[in-house]
Amino acid sequence: MIKVESLEYKYKDGTKALKNVNIDLDKGNIIGIIGSNGSGKSTLFLNILGILRPSKGTIKYNNIPLKYDKKSLRNYRKEVTMVFQDPEKQLFYSRVYDDIAFALRNLNVSEDEIRKKVELILDRVKAMDLKEKPTHFLSYGQKKRVTIGGAMVVDSNVILLDEPTSGLDPAMSEEVMSIIKDLSNEKKLVVSSHDMDFIYEVCDYVYIISKGEILGEGIPEEIFLKSKLLKDAGLDKPWLVKIHEYLGIPLVKNENELLKNKLIKESI
Amino acid sequence: MLLIDKYAYTNRLTNTNPYIKFAIVVIALAMATITTNIYINLSILIIMSMLTTVVAGIPINKYFKLLFIPSTFLVLSILTILISISRVDIYAWRIEIFNYYIGITESALQESILLSTRVFAAMASTFFLGLTTPLNNIIRVLKKMYLSNVLIELLVLIYRFIFIFLKEAMEIHTGQELKFGYSNMKNSLRSTGLLISSLFTRLILRYRDMVVILECKLYDGEFKIGD
Numbered sequence: 061m062i063k064v065e066s067l068e069y070k071y072k073d074g075t076k077a078l079k080n081v082n083i084d085l086d087k088g089n090i091i092g093i094i095g096s097n098g099s100g101k102s103t104l105f106l107n108i109l110g111i112l113r114p115s116k117g118t119i120k121y122n123n124i125p126l127k128y129d130k131k132s133l134r135n136y137r138k139e140v141t142m143v144f145q146d147p148e149k150q151l152f153y154s155r156v157y158d159d160i161a162f163a164l165r166n167l168n169v170s171e172d173e174i175r176k177k178v179e180l181i182l183d184r185v186k187a188m189d190l191k192e193k194p195t196h197f198l199s200y201g202q203k204k205r206v207t208i209g210g211a212m213v214v215d216s217n218v219i220l221l222d223e224p225t226s227g228l229d230p231a232m233s234e235e236v237m238s239i240i241k242d243l244s245n246e247k248k249l250v251v252s253s254h255d256m257d258f259i260y261e262v263c264d265y266v267y268i269i270s271k272g273e274i275l276g277e278g279i280p281e282e283i284f285l286k287s288k289l290l291k292d293a294g295l296d297k298p299w300l301v302k303i304h305e306y307l308g309i310p311l312v313k314n315e316n317e318l319l320k321n322k323l324i325k326e327s328i
Numbered sequence: 329m330l331l332i333d334k335y336a337y338t339n340r341l342t343n344t345n346p347y348i349k350f351a352i353v354v355i356a357l358a359m360a361t362i363t364t365n366i367y368i369n370l371s372i373l374i375i376m377s378m379l380t381t382v383v384a385g386i387p388i389n390k391y392f393k394l395l396f397i398p399s400t401f402l403v404l405s406i407l408t409i410l411i412s413i414s415r416v417d418i419y420a421w422r423i424e425i426f427n428y429y430i431g432i433t434e435s436a437l438q439e440s441i442l443l444s445t446r447v448f449a450a451m452a453s454t455f456f457l458g459l460t461t462p463l464n465n466i467i468r469v470l471k472k473m474y475l476s477n478v479l480i481e482l483l484v485l486i487y488r489f490i491f492i493f494l495k496e497a498m499e500i501h502t503g504q505e506l507k508f509g510y511s512n513m514k515n516s517l518r519s520t521g522l523l524i525s526s527l528f529t530r531l532i533l534r535y536r537d538m539v540v541i542l543e544c545k546l547y548d549g550e551f552k553i554g555d
């Protein structure tokens with residue numbers, strides 16, 4: 061699918077935001093990109109999306125390097141789309157329904173079909189009751205869900221989600237997490253975050269980025285045991301990994317498993 | 329600050345057929361423009377205000393506040409028509425200063441009254457449309473009228489940007505106020521200068537973000553609103 065090969069990106073002011081980045085999105089179904097503030101996650105996403113053009117290196121989609129003319133990019137973005145970090149900027153229309161329908165209308169989908177699709181999406185992101193609401197009345201978390209809906213509505217193969225849980229309360233994070241899990245059944249997802257618990261639970265492959273460089277990669281159960289690597293990247297460990305290390309409790313993927321695990325019950 | 333938009337989406341006439349609303353407003357505007365009868369204008373004003381407040385349910389005090397904003401411009405321009413200076417006494421009411429007469433003639437008075445009622449009638453009509461109809465519905469009508477895509481695009485983007493502009497300006501202003509940026513005359517001047525310059529950079533950034541978003545949403549130069 062998407063491969064990033066020796067990518068380098070330099071902003072106009074000289075900031076080298078990415079250095080020799082190699083990423084292969086075939087390694088998992090929900091790929092996590094983790095790194096501290098300013099490590100280059102958003103810059104990486106914008107490069108993958110073809111909005112920023114690499115200073116060096118290439119982005120390949122189905123083994124073909126990205127072309128940057130208008131038509132190719134438009135076609136590419138039917139396949140690969142993104143949910144931006146700041147939902148405020150992403151909402152264009154003032155009514156939730158119109159905003160989600162926007163991309164479909166641009167693809168000349170018939171209104172009947174749009175109605176069906178939008179309803180389906182609203183249901184999946186649990187925003188049915190917001191359908192007729194003006195977007196600027198929504199809470200931050202609701203906006204976030206609507207923007208995820210706006211990206212889901214196009215039948216793309218890949219969705220990049222930049223910090224989908226930042227600024228959300230635990231309940232809302234949980235909801236976004238379940239939306240993402242549900243979505244991953246049909247699409248490839250790439251999720252950036254500095255919320256380690258979240259990444260640990262949803263991702264099946266993780267890249268660690270620090271100061272524009274990939275420091276390490278691997279499946280969560282392994283990469284999160286590498287203390288030095290995480291420390292160098294300025295990241296914390298997921299709590300499930302911590303209790304595994306400190307208390308010797310078997311490593312599990314989420315809270316539910318923890319509660320159900322017989323061994324753990326016995327040891328307590 | 330998103331008041332107009334908020335009402336457009338939440339009033340009791342939001343989902344009323346936009347073509348009907350549009351037709352009513354166009355007829356009202358045409359009548360106000362053609363007629364020289366102030367009572368017709370006053371009736372239009374009253375009917376439109378009633379439609380907007382009583383029928384659509386826009387709060388009356390907010391409605392008058394909104395009407396008040398353009399009214400200040402109106403008063404200024406009416407004054408220049410109303411009052412004139414002359415060496416000869418042609419006035420119905422006047423004061424005399426150094427052999428000059430400053431005053432109001434009968435015909436200027438009539439003209440001013442007609443003009444004011446006309447302007448208010450027209451304003452109430454457009455406010456009715458603006459406050460009760462979401463942008464998408466207005467576009468729908470304009471498209472049916474074969475307005476060119478360039479103009480519709482401009483309209484949508486201007487509309488969008490008015491909100492971005494106000495929001496950014498308010499954010500900067502609040503930030504400055506919290507840091508005592510407007511505590512005295514000198515500070516206020518400096519803060520206003522800063523506000524304008526940072527507003528400019530922020531708007532450029534917001535514009536760039538918006539272009540990116542539009543591209544991601546597969547926008548191709550035409551705002552489609554469906555039927």
Ligand SMILES: Nc1ncnc2c1ncn2[C@@H]1O[C@H](COP(=O)(O)OP(=O)(O)OP(=O)(O)O)[C@@H](O)[C@H]1O
Nearest residue numbers: 071073075077095096097098099100101102103104
């Ligand atoms: N438009 C820009 N011009 C110059 N430098 C930039 C620009 N945008 C980002 N940078 C710099 O590039 C680096 C990477 O930024 P980026 O936004 O990709 O980080 P991030 O990992 O997304 O951070 P966060 O977690 O805070 O969102 C930072 O050092 C940042 O200062």
Ligand SMILES: [Mg+2]
Nearest residue numbers: 101102145222
């Ligand atoms: Mg970022």
